[in-house]
Amino acid sequence: MDVQVITQAIRTLSSDALVIAAAYKSGGETKKELTLSPTATELDQTLNGLIQDRYRAGEFKANPGELLTLHTKGQIGATRVIVVGLGSQEKVTSQTIRRASSIAVRHLQNTGAKQIVLGLAQEKVETQTGIQAQVEGALLGIYTFRIYQSNEQTSSITQIQVLSTEAQKAETEQSVRKGQALAEATNFARTLINEPPNVLTPTELANRASSMAKEVGIECEIFDREKIKALGMGGLLGVSQGSAEPPRFIILRYRGGAEGDKGLALVGKGITFDTGGISLKPADRMDEMKGDMGGAAAVIGAMQAIGQIKPAINVTAFISTCENRPSSTSYLPGDILRIMNGKTIEIVNTDAEGRLVLADALSYAVKEGHSTIIDLATLTGGIVVALGSLMTGLFSNDESLTQEIIAAGQLAGEKYWPMPLDDDYSEMIRSDIADIKQTGGRQASAVTAAKILENFVGTAQWAHLDIAGTSYVDSKKPYQEKGGVGVGVRTLAELAIKRANNK
Incomplete structure (x- = not known):
């Protein structure tokens, strides 16, 4: 699998899908507040608050493994955005991110996506640990064993890109290589x-x-x-x-x-x-x-x-x-x-x-x-x-x-x-x-x-x-x-x- 690190702005990056994550935190006895990472927050602002809007409407609750698909219609370079739920912000770990990445990518490989961008970083998890977990989850999720089926179907995904800042690019590339080797x-x-x-x-x-x-x-x-x-x-x-x-x-x-x-x-x-x-x-x-x-x-x-x-x-x-x-x-x-x-x-x-x-x-x-x-x-x-x-x-x-x-x-x-x-x-x-x-x-x-x-x-x-x-x-x-x-x-x-x- 071709796995790359990119530092493009969200608005300009081109892909079949951008994967981000969202969690929730308690805002009282019953009320829950959607929490987005800086990357997801920037994206939500670019999309005129669409993620928060879908959350308030009850279409997406950010439960573990829950998926929300947003078709961007040219507002950004990515054809669609996949928001994957992480559950309670207090309970988010690297394994939460690993599993969320896997769920999102397994979903995408059944929708014809070829090139995807991962941006699931969460403040609750150290950045490079989260980067490694994203890559592991994606590659573990893509895996199938169907070589003995005459109509074997392989994953449509041919390239995975991982979002990074320019300042952290070298460190992120190291985390990506480690995650890829492990997966x-x-x-x-x-x-x-x-x-x-x-x-x-x-x-x-x-x-x-x-x-x-x-x-x-x-x-x-x-x-x-x-x-x-x-x-x-x-x-x-x-x-x-x-x-x-x-x-x-x-x-x-x-x-x-x-x-x-x-x-x-x-x-x-x-x-x-x-x-x-x-x-x-x-x-x-x-x-x-x-x-x-x-x-x-x-x-x-x-x-x-x-x-x-x-x-x-x-x-x-x-x-x-x-x-x-x-x-x-x-x-x-x-x-x-x-x-x-x-x-x-x-x-x-x-x-x-x-x-x-x-x-x-x-x-x-x-x-x-x-x-x-x-x-x-x-x-x-x-x-x-x-x-x-x-x-x-x-x-x-x-x-x-x-x-x-x-x-x-x-x-x-x-x-x-x-x-x-x-x-x-x-x-x-x-x-x-x-x-x-x-x-x-x-x-x-x-x-x-x-x-x-x-x-x-x-x-x-x-x-x-x-x-x-x-x-x-x-x-x-x-x-x-x-x-x-x-x-x-x-x-x-x-x-x-x-x-x-x-x-």
Whole structure:
């Protein structure tokens, strides 16, 4: 997408649509007053108070996501103005602007608009933060996945322009480039999640990671089955043995920091399709299990963004990828698998495969000496029961890392909720015949899954993000397509950037 920064006066800029935003603030117990940014105020004056007039008439109330279309009839260069509601001025955040931009642009791409101008800046949000959020929202909103439809329809929008003052143009261009990198990386992750499993096999996931790495200038190394076996990755080998598709272990390295500094390690679960194995899942919604590599997609997407933004930090990603299928060669309940770090796991349910492939990846990260490790996985249905689709469960052995992730999520517009890791939960995964059991049962299932992973992080500062509820949406929303969300991409990238800037 062509994204540009412009400094033209509102009256003279030419476009198919100018997008601005409006909020309201309380003027008493029941009365609400429309609040416009300086840009929107200038536009309203140019249009002889038309926005305020439509508000007083009750046609537009500035509720979150509400749209008002004004046809300018030559009064300004833009053919039309889209006013998008932000809701209460007191509650406006960068995420409010991100979502409003997405809603407006999704609407415009269905109206034939080709060139649009974004001017959603609000005084409540720092200018450059708002600029970045506008761009992210627009590019996230444009995204569709229809490449397998014979009558595929692409967005009509070919250019996005972002309003800026001349004094802030250089700074705005930097914010635009960052927002574009983050959004495009998120959309890359969404496409990986949305691809059908007969296309996105473990080998194809590795190939796409490799191609991305070449494009952004980061290193990529891919291990085949023989190398995985030589390393003793019993979890990845065990889960993959029921499939004709071979497993892959992917390593991506971004070197932006000091030589020898391990920096940040990211680990992703990459089950490209999960039938549940011998412990077969119900048929209902099994098609969505193509998205069981959402953690891998997020990590790969984050590495793309990091490679483009280039923060002064070293970041390494480790992705275990395979299929989990039932066959005459599948691993079985009752089996014992030995993970790369030497610990053994008693298999109870072959549908709890994610923790097995993550255990090997975490062990590899520890072997390399990484002291900060974050893993992402669509790991448990239990976290969906606990938190639904609004928040990602965050398990960590370090409070400072917990707060870092939550803060990075706030910048990215993604929510994380701290979950317990009390030692008493370890009793639920104690095995009589191995070091640990693969599952502790239905009670506290998200917690016990995290406790299993804890066995493979050594002394590292570690966080586990269970994205089972937030990685995929099953219905279209005004600001988002049905399918992969790409959750975690922007959070991980913002965390890396923040750490680099704080050095």
